Amino acid sequence: MGASFTQITSLAKRRGFIFQGSEIYGGLANTWDYGPLGVELKNNIKNFWWKKFVQKRSNIFGLDSAILMNAKVWEASGHVGGFSDPLIDCRSCKNRFRADKLLADYYNKEDMAEISEGLDAHELLAKLSDYQIKCPICGKRDFTEIRTFNLMFQTHQGVTQDSQSLVYLRPETAQGIFVNFKNIYHSSRAKIPFGVAQIGKAFRNEISPSNFIFRTREFEQMEIEYFCHPDNSLSEFKIWQKTCYQWLLDIGIRPELIKLREHEAKELSHYSQATTDIEFAFPFGWGELWGLAHRGDYDLSQHQKVSGKDLRYFDALANKHYLPHVIEPSLGVDRLLLALLFSAYHEDEVDGEKRTVLKLSNRLAPIQVGILSLTKKQILVAQKLADKLSDDYMVDLDVSGSIGKRYRRHDEIGTPYCVTVDFETEQDQQVTVRHRDTMEQKRVGLDQLGVYLEECFKE
Numbered sequence: 001m002g003a004s005f006t007q008i009t010s011l012a013k014r015r016g017f018i019f020q021g022s023e024i025y026g027g028l029a030n031t032w033d034y035g036p037l038g039v040e041l042k043n044n045i046k047n048f049w050w051k052k053f054v055q056k057r058s059n060i061f062g063l064d065s066a067i068l069m070n071a072k073v074w075e076a077s078g079h080v081g082g083f084s085d086p087l088i089d090c091r092s093c094k095n096r097f098r099a100d101k102l103l104a105d106y107y108n109k110e111d112m113a114e115i116s117e118g119l120d121a122h123e124l125l126a127k128l129s130d131y132q133i134k135c136p137i138c139g140k141r142d143f144t145e146i147r148t149f150n151l152m153f154q155t156h157q158g159v160t161q162d163s164q165s166l167v168y169l170r171p172e173t174a175q176g177i178f179v180n181f182k183n184i185y186h187s188s189r190a191k192i193p194f195g196v197a198q199i200g201k202a203f204r205n206e207i208s209p210s211n212f213i214f215r216t217r218e219f220e221q222m223e224i225e226y227f228c229h230p231d232n233s234l235s236e237f238k239i240w241q242k243t244c245y246q247w248l249l250d251i252g253i254r255p256e257l258i259k260l261r262e263h264e265a266k267e268l269s270h271y272s273q274a275t276t277d278i279e280f281a282f283p284f285g286w287g288e289l290w291g292l293a294h295r296g297d298y299d300l301s302q303h304q305k306v307s308g309k310d311l312r313y314f315d316a317l318a319n320k321h322y323l324p325h326v327i328e329p330s331l332g333v334d335r336l337l338l339a340l341l342f343s344a345y346h347e348d349e350v351d352g353e354k355r356t357v358l359k360l361s362n363r364l365a366p367i368q369v370g371i372l373s374l375t376k377k378q379i380l381v382a383q384k385l386a387d388k389l390s391d392d393y394m395v396d397l398d399v400s401g402s403i404g405k406r407y408r409r410h411d412e413i414g415t416p417y418c419v420t421v422d423f424e425t426e427q428d429q430q431v432t433v434r435h436r437d438t439m440e441q442k443r444v445g446l447d448q449l450g451v452y453l454e455e456c457f458k459e
């Protein structure tokens, strides 16, 4: 049986992965802060993604665009007109809900799009009525009409607060890529097919943030826009399906916990020829982890129209200008981190006692090497070792408490190797290296430790 939400949230708080945001002030609805271990895990996830999709790919280029953009970007992209959720109020208890969430709850599904995409407000209301769906708070059936609620956070730039100064916090990193398409292809001399990758914060004023870090109002995305010739776009889409799925296995997600879900025609945006979600088996059910969309030339043609700038690609061989099609793999960092915690969580029994182990891969583990000493006398040696190993690894010097408890703590936070300086070290110049999953212990000479660990951490 997999881990429950309570097991994961309690471990995350107790061990310093994730804390409630603004906790000492009573929190702020579903905001979360990443603690010392959480930020390491998050950075390792982002590095793993960057390495695979930017460093190791000669035709994918990195970008870090501004969060605040000209408001026209969001008019062109369709977010000002169409990026909204259906809002409904209960007249009886005055609570407010997402109408599609009420419907999804009725079906016991987390993914609202799967249930309600393609339904307009009128059809959605009719479904709530057909199924006699009640207010989850007061149990009455006295709902208002459905209104649309734009999900973008608005603010004003500068000292005036009028429509000229209106700016939005970006709801996706993707548009920063589209508006830089020409800059990147000219400066990098890129040839189609090529991609642009970006990692960054996105903000959505979600009506129902829920399930810990699964759905929040502030989150991080890792997005790629892959520009290709229209004739090859469907085959590129298929290649990306496989690439994304394989990457999730490579990062350590257990295969039985993920599946591909192709969107039905009624779920597709009007410009999309195909969309596939990679879903993860969260404790509340299958939920979208990674969205892969064929966006056609929708975004570039919209920006070309609204900005008045020619955004076509020039194919020198064919002596032709055209707007490329785009394949977009879009992955949430926070959602992936949550999936990794669920996937890595294990419990077993050692000497009649429960042991919790986070089986994260060596590369992802927030602490890669724990350095322990048995008595105060050995602290100096352990300290020296920690200083040396911290050049190559994230280390944690852990010198007090019973050795068993220290091993348990490191198992629970996913530290793959613990190195213990013990009573014999002074005489034989050896330390004990313990492996998290097998709990096997091996004596290794201090002069061999670097090489030994290097071997352990080889990909």
Ligand code: GAP
Pocket: 171, 172, 173, 174, 204, 206, 213, 214, 215, 216, 217, 218, 219, 221, 223, 288, 289, 290, 291, 328, 330, 331, 332, 333, 334, 335, 336
């Ligand atoms: N540019 C396309 C795009 O943003 P999306 O399906 O809305 O597509 C992509 O989002 C990914 O971002 C999702 O698969 C999910 O991993 C993550 N994501 C979206 N909304 C989120 C939220 N409110 N909280 C956490 N992660 C979210």
